[in-house]
Amino acid sequence: MSAHAAQRIIRRETHSGRSLGAILVALLALGVAAWLGTxxxxHLLGREALLLAPGTPVALLAEPSGTELxxxxxxxxxxxxxxxxxxxxxxxxxGRSRARSEALDAxxxxxxxxALAARLARSAQLAAGVPAQQVSVQLSRSAARVLITPRSGVPVDPERVREAISAEPELARLSPRLRLTVAVNPSGKVGT
Incomplete structure (x- = not known):
C-alpha cells in the first residue's frame, strides 16, 4: 500500500462526514427561499402577507427615522x-471521529x-494492583487522563503507573501523540 493511499484511508476513518449538517443547512435555505417566494x-397579488411582507424588514433597517425595533x-x-x-x-x-491512527510502515x-482507553486502563490496573472498576481513563484529542482509586490503606505510585502505560508500544505510535496524566484519588475504596 502506498503512503498516499494509507493517508487517504486514515483521513477517511478519523474524520466524520458532514453530509447531515450540509443537508440541514440546504433544507433551511430552501425553506427560507420558499417562504420569501410565497x-x-x-404581495404581487395584493393579498395579506403570511408572516411579514417582503419589503418590511428592508424598510425597517433602511429607515433612518427614530423608530426602533x-x-x-x-x-x-x-x-x-x-x-x-x-x-x-x-x-x-x-468533523472528528473518536479514533486515532498508528504509524506503521506497511x-x-x-x-x-x-479500545485505546480499555488498553490503557488494563495497563494502569496491572501496574497499580487494583481492580478494573477502580481505574478510569478519559481521552481527549491530545491527552489521556488516568484516574486510579486505590484500595484503602494501600498506596499507589503514580510514576510507576505512568511508566507502565508509557511502555505500551501502541501509545508511542499514535498520531496525534497523547499527553499522559496519571492521578491517584486521595481517598481509597474499602472492601475491594
Missing part, C-alpha cells in the same frame, strides 16, 4: 444569526478511542 407572490425582535434576530453561523460552520468544517491502522 410572500413575494402574495422592539427588544424581543432584536434578541430573536441575534439568536437566529448565532444559530445560523453555528449551523453553517457545522456543515462546512470537517499498513494504515486506526484505533478507536474505546
Amino acid at each position: 410572500e413575494t407572490v402574495l 422592539p427588544a424581543w425582535a432584536t434578541a430573536v434576530a441575534v439568536g437566529v444569526l448565532i444559530l445560523g453561523v453555528i449551523a453553517i460552520l457545522a456543515a462546512l468544517l470537517p 499498513a494504515a491502522v486506526v484505533v478507536e478511542d474505546r
